[in-house]
Amino acid sequence: MRKLLRGELYRLLHKKSLYICFGVLIAAYSLLAFIRSGGFGEESVVSDAINFFNFLPALVGGFLFSAIYTDDLNSKNLIVLVGYGIRKTKIVVAKFILLLLSGGLVFGLMPLLHAAVYAALGCAATPGQLGMVYIVAYKYLLLTMAYATLSGIVAYGLQRTTFAIVAYILLAFNIVGGLVAAAGNMLLINLQPHLLSGVTDRIIVAMAGGGFPVLPVIEYAAYILVAAVLSAVVFHKKEMEF
């Protein structure tokens, strides 16, 4: 597992488009902040983080999902890994850990970038506000991880890049969530609090209040666990595509 992670980290760090993507993201972010800088208020640093970070699961998460999961499909690297005798379950777990590491790094740095850009534009964050920005980033990290793990079922099950990316997009733009919520409404069941967006909202609300959200964390963990188990199951069932 450690060897696989070392290899995967090496690969990601040598992916030039990763640097281009984050360079463009930082530039665009700075530009947006600059445009916004005329109307800064006391809470802008937090409210803008909520607005801007909303796009991170689709933009940053989409890139991470593509780099970690679908690059293997494009390059047929899963064939190499499985042929080398690495168990499919290990691959699923390693990919999740890689997602956690890279997502943790990106979403851990985003609040610092946000605070630095806003400080440079004359809107320095207080420690409390920075904490809130981190909680917001944490919510989107959780969403990104869940979307990627769920899309992993499609990636491993169908082994088709296009389907996997479409699945991620449908989740990241809350289309799947919206459809499920609408179906629940038709049956007069309020599913919203138990959907990923609702669960993560409940987690950050509880965290912002200083509490530990036991039930939402269990619900979230169930999403991840079920998605990971299903990924491993479909991966085992699906013959490697050439």
Place this chain on the structure above:
Amino acid sequence: MTKVTLQTHALTKKYGETAALSAVSLTVCEGDIYGLVGRNGAGKTTLFKCIVGLAKPGGGSVEIEGEGKNLHAARRRMGFMINPSFFPYLNAKENLDYLCRVKGIATKSEVERLLRLVGLDGVKKPFKAFSLGMKQRLGIAGALLGSPSIVVLDEPINGLDPQGIIDMRAVIRDTHRQTGATFIISSHMLAELDLVATQFGFIERGVLVKEISHTDLHEHTKKSLIIAVNDTEKARTLLCAQGIENITVHEKHLVLDAHLDRSHEIARALINGDVEIYDLHRQETTLEEYFIRLTGGACHA
């Protein structure tokens, strides 16, 4: 006694109603260069997929270096190439460096050695810009990484130009000589495999029709002199008196596997001995003819 390094026992694989492999029992001995020959779609790649664990057989089993249960561990001692699979944005060295990390190979010099071996040292462009031949070369390098004891190569000369084919042959021979690794190479080009393989397996429609050594194969395909005469016994006696041995008699024909350059002498001796010659010609079964005869039989089976 030669040690068996890889075996399949009645390996069967079906796709829907089509049997891709039918009870394939293949035996590869340590140090062999095993050439798996078959037409396109004969089942070569499917067999390789089952061996390296990319497809689950419907029946039968695979045994690698005596290990039939923990194949995951056994497969780590194998290198393989079934379609060169690399990250398009990494160059040759980076792709091999990635594999080194995944396989836990510490030596950096291994990557440089292999890139030199396949003629890709100093190539900086990414894999996506490689020609088909370069991709094949990198695929071979990837398969040889870490000096595996068994190397499985599926159609390694596909897409290579004549010089590339010669180079590839040299790479396989050199590596085999230096490391003593067992190679299993598939191809539909028998003549090409004939230049490197020590053992052959012929597969047709998922059936392993025959396994044969290089020596035995050439025994079946060697040139011979066919002489049709009125009296085979008299002819044989006459020729033996001339010092010509190893004569086989088939009905009204004498078959000589040697002395092909003495046909005029043979003819004169027979005529002088009052033997009537109806026909005298050289016969050669080419490797391709042998293959067609073999697989044609399977087609009708």
